[in-house]
């Protein structure tokens with residue numbers, strides 16, 4: 444079945460849906476050359492050189508569009524197969540007509556999501572780590588996401604992990620030599636010379652990559668920054684100001700926001716989910732039993748009193764605070780401030796409504812990390828910078844991480860644990876155990892690159908792509 448699918452020639456629109464100046468249609472598979480010949484009525488153009496051709500309906504000879512055409516012979520193409528690209532004018536009518544013609548050709552079918560990339564992987568053009576990078580690159584929305592994804596897509600991760608793997612295989616061969624020649628001390632000693640230092644260096648490198656992994660995952664998935672604080676402090680006003688649009692209702696009434704409101708933002712290249720919460724009338728007591736809420740919040744359709752709604756809103760605020768990567772604790776000079784509570788999450792203390800205290804702003808500055816006015820925009824840049832700095836610090840984001848997914852992190856953790864064991868074994872003179880643990884480290888790295896044990900993952904990874912990639 445897989446074999447049959449492999450022989451199909453696939454095609455798809457690789458650019459977005461809807462009218463555009465240009466649309467790119469991609470074709471890959473053994474019939475790609477024939478298809479191009481019959482669409483243009485001419486010989487194949489020079490490889491990888493863009494040429495202008497009339498695209499015709501082979502049945503009627505009617506010219507459908509003037510297009511730019513590229514021919515990528517396998518195996519040096521993206522997919523590793525014969526491939527072609529047709530850049531037509533991007534109107535729905537042109538695209539529909541060309542796709543219709545391709546659909547009618549024997550041996551051709553529409554590609555599935557990610558199928559071009561899947562073929563690249565299956566033909567050994569890309570490692571799984573590069574495929575994952577590519578999936579993220581196509582979806583990247585912020586600078587840091589782009590940088591991190593590009594690094595993986597260009598093979599930096601694969602190269603690094605392959606490098607570690609080769610070093611380990613070298614270490615393994617030395618260990619095996621020492622085991623084989625254990626009778627002859629000189630040879631055994633020579634074989635082992637410097638191995639401990641090499642293991643240490645590798646261990647440090649893996650450990651560093653793992654330290655960056657959480658940040659890498661967050662850059663990929665986004666950080667949660669929660670605005671919390673007393674009622675009327677201007678939390679919803681701040682959310683709107685940072686989002687630069689009216690997302691949440693703002694009013695002079697204390698207790699306007701009852702629910703949790705989220706917006707996706709790009710803060711200094713970092714993908715951030717900024718969350719507005721219900722104002723807290725008092726810091727909710729953790730032991731305050733949640734069961735009553737479950738009753739009210741759950742399936743029953745009983746009308747809720749204002750107090751109930753407020754309580755549930757505060758309950759939700761508390762829940763979202765617990766999963767915050769960073770909290771903006773917001774208060775203002777004109778609200779009955781409650782003290783900044785102790786929280787496990789990292790917190791920036793923000794004083795809002797600076798416009799009300801212009802004359803003696805300095806006095807407030809000591810107690811607050813940032814003083815802003817959501818109304819006039821004062822201090823918002825500084826706040827954004829502070830948010831970026833806090834997240835960068837906490838998640839070790841100086842350099843883009845090579846590890847960006849739970850799958851990768853798991854494999855690296857396994858590698859690190861095995862390598863740690865190998866160091867211990869070597870110190871204890873247990874050469875055979877050390878060798879076995881080095882072997883298991885190699886396996887874990889191979890899983891990380893996607894050389895082994897990938898079958899179960901493929902469908903879910905390629906389905907992340909759109910059709911045409």
Ligand SMILES: Nc1nc2c(ncn2[C@@H]2O[C@H](COP(=O)(O)OP(=O)(O)OP(=O)(O)O)[C@@H](O)[C@H]2O)c(=O)[nH]1
Nearest residue numbers: 674675676677678679680694698699700722817818
């Ligand atoms: N002068 C001044 N007023 C502000 C500022 N930010 C917000 N306000 C006002 O403060 C009031 C409360 O603002 P909201 O944004 O609704 O406050 P909130 O913290 O979301 O309030 P709840 O949802 O009720 O907890 C509104 O009347 C806003 O116009 C500011 O920077 N300066």
Ligand SMILES: [Mg+2]
Nearest residue numbers: 678679699700
């Ligand atoms: Mg509000």
